Amino acid sequence: MSEDDDTRPSPGAIREPAMRRSGCGFRYDPEELSGGVDFSRAHELLHASSTLGVRDATEEDAEAIAERVNSAYRGDISRKGWTTEADLLGGQRTDAAMIRELLDDTLFRLAWEDDTLVATQQIEHLDEHTAELGMLAVAPDRQGAGLGRRMVADAEATARDRLGCRTLRIRVLHQRSELLRWYESLGFEHTGETAPFPTSPRFGEPRVNDLWFLVLEKRLNAG
Ligand SMILES: CC(C)(COP(=O)(O)OP(=O)(O)OC[C@H]1O[C@@H](n2cnc3c(N)ncnc32)[C@H](O)[C@@H]1OP(=O)(O)O)[C@@H](O)C(=O)NCCC(=O)NCCS
Numbered sequence: 185m186s187e188d189d190d191t192r193p194s195p196g197a198i199r200e201p202a203m204r205r206s207g208c209g210f211r212y213d214p215e216e217l218s219g220g221v222d223f224s225r226a227h228e229l230l231h232a233s234s235t236l237g238v239r240d241a242t243e244e245d246a247e248a249i250a251e252r253v254n255s256a257y258r259g260d261i262s263r264k265g266w267t268t269e270a271d272l273l274g275g276q277r278t279d280a281a282m283i284r285e286l287l288d289d290t291l292f293r294l295a296w297e298d299d300t301l302v303a304t305q306q307i308e309h310l311d312e313h314t315a316e317l318g319m320l321a322v323a324p325d326r327q328g329a330g331l332g333r334r335m336v337a338d339a340e341a342t343a344r345d346r347l348g349c350r351t352l353r354i355r356v357l358h359q360r361s362e363l364l365r366w367y368e369s370l371g372f373e374h375t376g377e378t379a380p381f382p383t384s385p386r387f388g389e390p391r392v393n394d395l396w397f398l399v400l401e402k403r404l405n406a407g
Pocket of ligand 1: 256257266267268269319321322323326327329330331332333334354355366
């Protein structure tokens, strides 16, 4: 990974602890935010590319995040990748306003190659022990080269080392068998739980009737 990589939270990326969602145990110790956490493991876990940099998102990134996520998940452009939900859903996956709202409560990690946003992911602190990975998106023309795997490793290190979580959780549409196999290959296990797909058109326009998620989890080993 390049020396430019930001492995510590930038001041603009993590809100003041008092502003965090308090109902789900989402709290930071200010001491930790000011540098008490050792992120060297996250640094090792990511990648060795000389041009790729990974950092926390700020509100200024909202438009770019929405564009990257939508291009990976939906529409014809997403079909350039090896897995897409374009056959299941039309419309948008997200928009910049939604990303800004989410940035109040959750962390986004972004992989940049020079000025190009090549991958995104959202890491939400659900409770004391659990974080959820969402909006993992790799640019369709960059997929299949190991970037997704590296982002998941970064999400695991972030959840464990910065948020103090033991478990990383994901929700995957049950129809997406190739994607489920991919997560299984990365060590995620089925919990037996399911979750409903949101009904708001802000999350897309269903093209099939039975949209719901399977819930998978990965136990995070000590760093
Ligand atoms: C899922 C996603 C993040 C993976 O990113 P990626 O950069 O392609 O991931 P990687 O390159 O690390 O791994 C891809 C693997 O799939 C394999 N693969 C490539 N084409 C494939 C295909 N047609 N079918 C199945 N697997 C395929 C690759 O060989 C690779 O396997 P390996 O790690 O054993 O070599 C990316 O495809 C994406 O953004 N998809 C659209 C958005 C999405 O669905 N996000 C997840 C929502 S829960």
